[in-house]
Amino acid sequence: MALxxxxxxxRCGTAGLAPDGPAVICSYECSFCVPCADAMDGVxxxxxxxxxxxxxRAVPA
Numbered sequence: 321m322a323l324x325x326x327x328x329x330x331r332c333g334t335a336g337l338a339p340d341g342p343a344v345i346c347s348y349e350c351s352f353c354v355p356c357a358d359a360m361d362g363v364x365x366x367x368x369x370x371x372x373x374x375x376x377r378a379v380p381a
Contacts (some may be wrong), residue, residue, distance in 0.1 A: 325377055329358040331360070339377040347370055 325339045329352050337343040337351055344357040346364035357371045364371055 323375065324376075329353040329354040329356050331365070338379070340379045341357075341372040341376070342370050344371040345374040 323345075325337075326349070327337050329337060329343075330337050330350055331352055332355075334353050334356075337353060342354050344352050344354060344362075346367055346369040348364070348369065349368050350364050350366050351374065352360070352364075352371060360371070363369070372381045
C-alpha cells in the first residue's frame with residue numbers, strides 16, 4: 321500500500337503540494353502545507369496526532 325500523496329492542504333486549500341515538494345502529514349495521511357503546520361504547532365486538527373515531514377516522491381520524467 322503506497323502513501324497517498326495529496327496535492328492540497330487540508331487547512332487552507334492551497335493546491336501546491338507536489339509529490340517532490342515540501343508538505344507535512346499525520347499518521348492518517350492528513351496533508352498540510354508547511355505554513356499551516358507551523359500555525360497549528362505541528363498538531364493535526366483532525367486526529368490530534370503529530371505532523372511530520374512527508375517523504376518526497378520522485379516525479380517521473
